[in-house]
Amino acid sequence: MTDLPHSPEQPVPAAKASRWKTFIRSDIVWSYRRSPVTITASIVALLLVFMAIFAPWIAPYNPFNPATLNLMDGFTPPNSNSMGGRYFVLGTDSQGRDVLSTIMHGSRVSLFVGAMATLFAMVMGVGLGLVAGYVGGIWDAVIMRVCDVQLSFPAILIALLIFGVARGIIPPNQQEGAAIWVLIIAIGLANWAQFARTVRGATMVERQKDYVAAARILGVNPFIILLRHVLPNVVGPVLVIGTIGLALAIIEEATLSYLGVGVPPTQPSLGTLIRIGQQFLFSGEWWILLFPAITLVLLALSVNLLGDWLRDALNPKLR
Amino acid sequence: MTEPVLSIRNLVVEFPFHDETFRAVDGVSIDIMPGEVVGVVGESGAGKSMTGSAVIGLIERPGHIASGEIRLKGERIDNLPEADRARLRGKRIGMVFQDPLTSLNPLYTVGQQLIETIRTHLPLSEAQARQKAIDLLSEAGIPKAGERIDSYPHQFSGGMRQRVVIALAIAAEPELIIADEPTSALDVSVQAQVIKVLKKLCSNHGAAVMLITHDMGVIAQTADRLVVMHHGTVVETGTVGDIIRRPREPYTIKLIDSIPTIKRGEGEIIAAPAANDEGAYVTVNQLVRDFEIGRGSFTKLLPGKVEVFRAVNEVSFTIPRGKTFGLVGESGSGKSTCAKMIVGLTRPTSGQILVDGHDIWAGGAGHQERRKRVQMIFQDPYASLNPRWRVRDIIAEPMRTLGIARNRTEVEQRVAELLRKVRLDPSVMRKFPHEFSGGQRQRIAIARALSSQPAFIVCDEPTSALDVSVQAQVLDLMSELQAEYGLTYLLISHNLAVVRQMSSAVGVLHNGVLVENGPTDAIFDNPQADYTKMLLDAVPDISKVA
Numbered sequence: 122m123t124d125l126p127h128s129p130e131q132p133v134p135a136a137k138a139s140r141w142k143t144f145i146r147s148d149i150v151w152s153y154r155r156s157p158v159t160i161t162a163s164i165v166a167l168l169l170v171f172m173a174i175f176a177p178w179i180a181p182y183n184p185f186n187p188a189t190l191n192l193m194d195g196f197t198p199p200n201s202n203s204m205g206g207r208y209f210v211l212g213t214d215s216q217g218r219d220v221l222s223t224i225m226h227g228s229r230v231s232l233f234v235g236a237m238a239t240l241f242a243m244v245m246g247v248g249l250g251l252v253a254g255y256v257g258g259i260w261d262a263v264i265m266r267v268c269d270v271q272l273s274f275p276a277i278l279i280a281l282l283i284f285g286v287a288r289g290i291i292p293p294n295q296q297e298g299a300a301i302w303v304l305i306i307a308i309g310l311a312n313w314a315q316f317a318r319t320v321r322g323a324t325m326v327e328r329q330k331d332y333v334a335a336a337r338i339l340g341v342n343p344f345i346i347l348l349r350h351v352l353p354n355v356v357g358p359v360l361v362i363g364t365i366g367l368a369l370a371i372i373e374e375a376t377l378s379y380l381g382v383g384v385p386p387t388q389p390s391l392g393t394l395i396r397i398g399q400q401f402l403f404s405g406e407w408w409i410l411l412f413p414a415i416t417l418v419l420l421a422l423s424v425n426l427l428g429d430w431l432r433d434a435l436n437p438k439l440r
Numbered sequence: 441m442t443e444p445v446l447s448i449r450n451l452v453v454e455f456p457f458h459d460e461t462f463r464a465v466d467g468v469s470i471d472i473m474p475g476e477v478v479g480v481v482g483e484s485g486a487g488k489s490m491t492g493s494a495v496i497g498l499i500e501r502p503g504h505i506a507s508g509e510i511r512l513k514g515e516r517i518d519n520l521p522e523a524d525r526a527r528l529r530g531k532r533i534g535m536v537f538q539d540p541l542t543s544l545n546p547l548y549t550v551g552q553q554l555i556e557t558i559r560t561h562l563p564l565s566e567a568q569a570r571q572k573a574i575d576l577l578s579e580a581g582i583p584k585a586g587e588r589i590d591s592y593p594h595q596f597s598g599g600m601r602q603r604v605v606i607a608l609a610i611a612a613e614p615e616l617i618i619a620d621e622p623t624s625a626l627d628v629s630v631q632a633q634v635i636k637v638l639k640k641l642c643s644n645h646g647a648a649v650m651l652i653t654h655d656m657g658v659i660a661q662t663a664d665r666l667v668v669m670h671h672g673t674v675v676e677t678g679t680v681g682d683i684i685r686r687p688r689e690p691y692t693i694k695l696i697d698s699i700p701t702i703k704r705g706e707g708e709i710i711a712a713p714a715a716n717d718e719g720a721y722v723t724v725n726q727l728v729r730d731f732e733i734g735r736g737s738f739t740k741l742l743p744g745k746v747e748v749f750r751a752v753n754e755v756s757f758t759i760p761r762g763k764t765f766g767l768v769g770e771s772g773s774g775k776s777t778c779a780k781m782i783v784g785l786t787r788p789t790s791g792q793i794l795v796d797g798h799d800i801w802a803g804g805a806g807h808q809e810r811r812k813r814v815q816m817i818f819q820d821p822y823a824s825l826n827p828r829w830r831v832r833d834i835i836a837e838p839m840r841t842l843g844i845a846r847n848r849t850e851v852e853q854r855v856a857e858l859l860r861k862v863r864l865d866p867s868v869m870r871k872f873p874h875e876f877s878g879g880q881r882q883r884i885a886i887a888r889a890l891s892s893q894p895a896f897i898v899c900d901e902p903t904s905a906l907d908v909s910v911q912a913q914v915l916d917l918m919s920e921l922q923a924e925y926g927l928t929y930l931l932i933s934h935n936l937a938v939v940r941q942m943s944s945a946v947g948v949l950h951n952g953v954l955v956e957n958g959p960t961d962a963i964f965d966n967p968q969a970d971y972t973k974m975l976l977d978a979v980p981d982i983s984k985v986a
Contacts, residue, residue: 151458331824332834335885338783339841339892340811353828 152434162426169420173232176225181210184218184226185387191217196401199408212408214397220408223394224416230390231420234304235371241309242370243363246316251347251355253317254324265321268314276311276369277376283307284382297385304383308373315362323355357435364428368421375417391417443514444471445615445648446495451508451518453490453499453672464490464503466672470650472616477639477649479663479680481656483695483907484878487672488652492618494518495650496533497525513615531561534609534647536602536638538621543605544593550577550604551589554611561612576607579644581637599630603637610641617642620652627770628934632978635662654907656699657937657980660684668692684982698912700937702964702976703983720758720794721928722765722782722896727755727791729777751777753952754791759945761895764922764929766943766960768936768975774952775932779900782930783816795896811842815894819901821881825873831884832869835859838892858887862917879910886917896928903938915942936979940964948972 144150153159172179183189194217197209211220253264271279287303288296327333328351336346371391377383378392386393391413398410453465465487472478482488493499495510497517510518517528529535537543545553554573558564564572570589577585580603593601602622609617622638623631639662642649651663659666659680666683668676668691676689687693729752752774759765769775780786782793784800784807793800798809815838818824825834835855839845845854856866862883873881882902889897902918903911915938921927933939939946940960947957948969956969967973 331818331820332826334785334818335816335824335888336837337785338811338814338816339838340784340807341837341841350826350829354826 149434153430156430158426159430162423162430165419166423166427169228169416169423170232172225173228176222176229180219180222180225182219182222184222193217196406198406199412211412212406214406214409215401220412223389224391224413227389227391227394227413228416228420230301230384230388231371231374231392231417234301234308234374234384234390235367237305238308238312238370238374239363239367241305242312242366243316243359245309246313247320247352247355247359249313250317250320251324251351254321255328255343255347255351257325261321264317268317271311271314276308276373279311280304280307280373280377281380281382283310284377297387300383300385301388304374304377307377308370311373312366312370315366316359319358319362320355323358324351327351327354361428361432361435364431365425368424368428371417371424372421391420442473444511445474445476445513446470446472446650447511447514448491448495449509449511451491451494451510452506453487453494453503454506455503463506463672465494467508468669468672468674470667470674470677472648472650474615474648475643475646476665477642477651477663478665478667479659480650480652480667480669481654481659481695482669483654483909485671486669488654488669489620490672491669492620492650492652495616496529496535496618497522498529530557530614531612532614532616534612534614534617536605536609536617536619536622538624544601544608546593549590549592550596554589554604554608557608557611573607573611576611577604580604580607580641581633582607597630598626599634602626602630602634606634606638606641610645610647613645614647616648616650618650618652621654622651623658624653624655628936628980629770629974629978631658631980632661635980638662655980656684656696656908656982660982661980668695695909696982698909699982700912700915700935700941701983702937702940702979702981719760721761721796722759722930723792723794724758724778724782725756725792725794727752727778727781727793728789729774729781729786730789751952752781752788755947755949755952755954756791757945757947757954757957759896759928759930761928762922762926763945764931764943766939766946767930767932767949768934768939768946769949770934770975772951773949775949776900778949779816779898779930779932783814783898784810812892813895815889815892815897817882817885817889817897817899817902820905821878821885822873822905824885825881825888827873829872830869831855831859831871831873834873834884835869835887835891838888842892844891844893854891855887858890859884861890861921862887877910878906879914882906882910882914883917886914886921890921890925895926896930898930898932900932901934902931904933904935911938918942936964936976937981948975 194207194209194213195215197213197217199212199220200210201212202208209219209221211224213219214223249264253261284303284307287299287307291299291303333346333350336350374383374390375392375395378390379396381396383392384390386397389397394413395410395417398413401409448468448470451465451468452463455462455464468487468491470478470480470491480488480491490499490503494505499505505518508518509516512528512532517525520528544550551570551573554576555566555569558569558572559566562569574585574589577589582588582600582603593604596604606622619638623634626634635658638649651659653659663680666678666680667674668683668689670691676683676687676692683692684696687696728750730748730750733747733749755774755778757765767775767778777786781788788801795810795813798806800806800810800814832852832855835858836851839851839854845851852869855869859866859869864880864883864887868876873884876884899918903914906914918929919942922929929942931939931942943960945958946960946963948955948963948971950971956963956967956972963972964976967976
């Protein structure tokens with residue numbers, strides 16, 4: 122039990138603790154350590170991300186190299202040897218591809234698309250939100266009405282629409298390579314409005330504060346004020362929506378790929394794998410569908426839980 | 441000897457944190473006799489509000505009473521079950537809080553809230569309770585109480601609302617009223633009336649009052665006895681007159697000394713308005729600012745009648761070089777709008793502002809001249825420093841923007857020098873603003889203002905967010921810097937005592953109009969305008985101690 126001296130004019134004690142120590146003692150770390158759900162979620166998410174990033178090096182087989190595929194391995198059930206004599210932990214699909222390896226490569230595609238789409242939505246939403254909140258007036262009105270329109274459509278519908286339009290514009294021989302980028306833009310455009318709204322609100326609050334007035338009195342360029350003064354003070358909520366948005370984007374990508382408008386089958390994502398797997402569900406080869414589906418659920422759930430925790434940790438009022 | 445209404449013995453309130461415990465109240469003992477008004481004063485963090493909360497049993501979790509006892513008319517109340525304590529609140533202990541807007545329920549009429557309270561605690565019929573409510577309201581000085589009783593809280597002004605809250609607190613004839621900063625949210629002229637009402641009602645109904653406030657002026661005019669608190673302990677107790685005229689403890693002496701007063705002491709010599717060597721440095725000429733009311737950004741594009749509210753109406757004054765001009769007025773008088781126009785944040789509707797002969801609103805050239813010469817110190821040191829920036833970057837921003845210093849070592853040297861000027865250690869430049877107290881932050885804000893080497897600084901309520909002792913230090917610092925750099929100040933404040941202490945000339949703003957303008961002493965000792973006279977009469981001041 123110690124007394125905290127609270128004299129208003131007492132000298133600030135010199136910061137002896139290293140940066141790492143301050144971080145370890147911070148409220149965020151404290152709330153992390155007290156939440157077993159968050160710790161589990163972060164371990165699962167880290168494992169999945171690690172698996173996805175290093176898939177080409179750690180996957181037991183290369184499922185996309187036709188030379189190594191053997192039709193004799195097809196439809197091997199999990200945890201057994203194929204007729205070709207090879208061992209597969211999670212079984213194989215109709216082509217004899219190792220399900221574990223396709224999942225690893227699939228999560229790689231899913232995570233890449235999800236992360237890039239979220240980044241795109243974040244940059245666009247934060248930029249427009251900053252302008253709307255800071256400049257105000259007619260700019261604000263126009264940007265926010267566009268936001269409202271966008272929010273009144275289901276995100277999938279917008280993504281489908283953009284995907285359809287892009288398919289009409291891009292020449293057929295380039296479509297395969299461009300598909301993944303079209304997907305990223307489509308999902309990004311479907312998700313920017315959340316960011317714009319949040320950032321606009323936070324910006325309007327920050328704009329009123331005196332430190333912004335102090336910079337304006339000095340005649341600092343408005344663009345610099347936005348970037349260096351306002352932006353760092355509105356990123357907290359952006360990180361939260363970004364994390365939850367990442368889970369959403371992964372699911373949206375899966376949905377689009379499941380519908381057959383996502384990434385091409387030559388580089389399947391989790392959604393594509395689920396689409397392929399569901400053809401065999403009723404013929405008894407359940408593992409082709411189940412394992413990619415479980416991975417998708419684990420990925421989306423763990424990221425979502427992390428987002429929830431981050432929101433609570435950054436907003437003590439919710440505790 | 442009669443039994444005290446309230447007796448607090450060795451009260452300790454603790455707040456456990458992650459791995460340590462903070463003692464907000466540390467062994468406080470206070471007795472309040474029937475019908476007595478006891479003032480509890482102290483600076484922020486002194487534990488005065490926490491003591492009040494402990495008495496009514498409203499300490500927020502995880503805080504709790506660790507030891508000590510609280511007795512109401514001899515019976516212990518601190519260890520009662522929550523249901524019994526709830527019964528005490530309102531019935532035997534009435535409460536008046538700082539913000540009258542949040543202590544009344546906006547969804548019910550004033551009458552409904554009063555009648556509910558009265559009938560919960562007293563055996564009266566609806567009609568009788570209504571009559572009593574009307575009586576209470578008129579006693580609290582609400583004109584035409586019979587008609588106003590069915591109004592909603594938002595239909596009353598701040599002062600009137602606080603009267604309703606007082607009526608509500610007294611409704612069940614409690615033995616004790618706890619008033620926590622009852623007038624801090626109000627303007628001076630309203631403040632005086634509300635204090636009178638509080639005092640009158642309590643003596644009429646024989647209720648004792650525990651008046652918690654940071655404002656010595658309010659205490660001086662209201663309380664019989666005074667309890668001075670510091671760091672969770674009682675420093676000194678005595679009659680108001682004794683403590684204000686003959687404080688004994690070093691802390692109390694320092695506290696009383698640091699309170700500015702609107703009376704000028706005998707021996708003080710004010711810097712005589714010296715011969716105006718260079719004439720006016722700042723000239724404000726016929727300044728007007730209109731605001732359009734209530735139109736959205738799309739509807740604005742439509743033609744139609746525009747309603748206009750004139751916040752500042754033809755204000756003119758001049759400030760000689762190196763002098764301080766005080767601008768006083770209550771909330772809504774337009775003083776902050778004036779400040780914003782002078783520093784270049786808000787464009788005037790008409791009128792002229794000349795600084796060193798340059799019209800600061802005359803296009804790009806005027807803008808450039810203004811950037812070099814004008815700076816501002818803000819009211820709230822918690823909002824005026826970017827929380828994500830280090831102190832070094834905050835102070836360096838003006839010199840970097842204006843190109844006064846560019847390379848890293850030169851900037852750091854200048855920042856260190858500025859920090860020394862505002863009596864802070866240069867090593868703090870690596871810290872973030874949240875690591876500092878309010879007074880220290882205000883020093884950093886002053887260092888930032890000085891960083892662009894301005895000649896003219898607009899100070900908008902520079903000390904109203906600070907405790908009195910800190911206020912005194914900041915004001916001293918401002919005076920020293922003025923003498924050293926020959927700075928010209930425009931000091932905007934609602935605190936007449938601060939303005940009197942600092943300014944050589946004063947302007948009084950009322951509803952956007954400058955009602956009076958002249959040398960400080962002339963205005964304070966011999967006010968001409970009715971509004972100024974009323975304002976000076978209303979100020980609670982320690983010089984007015986009974």
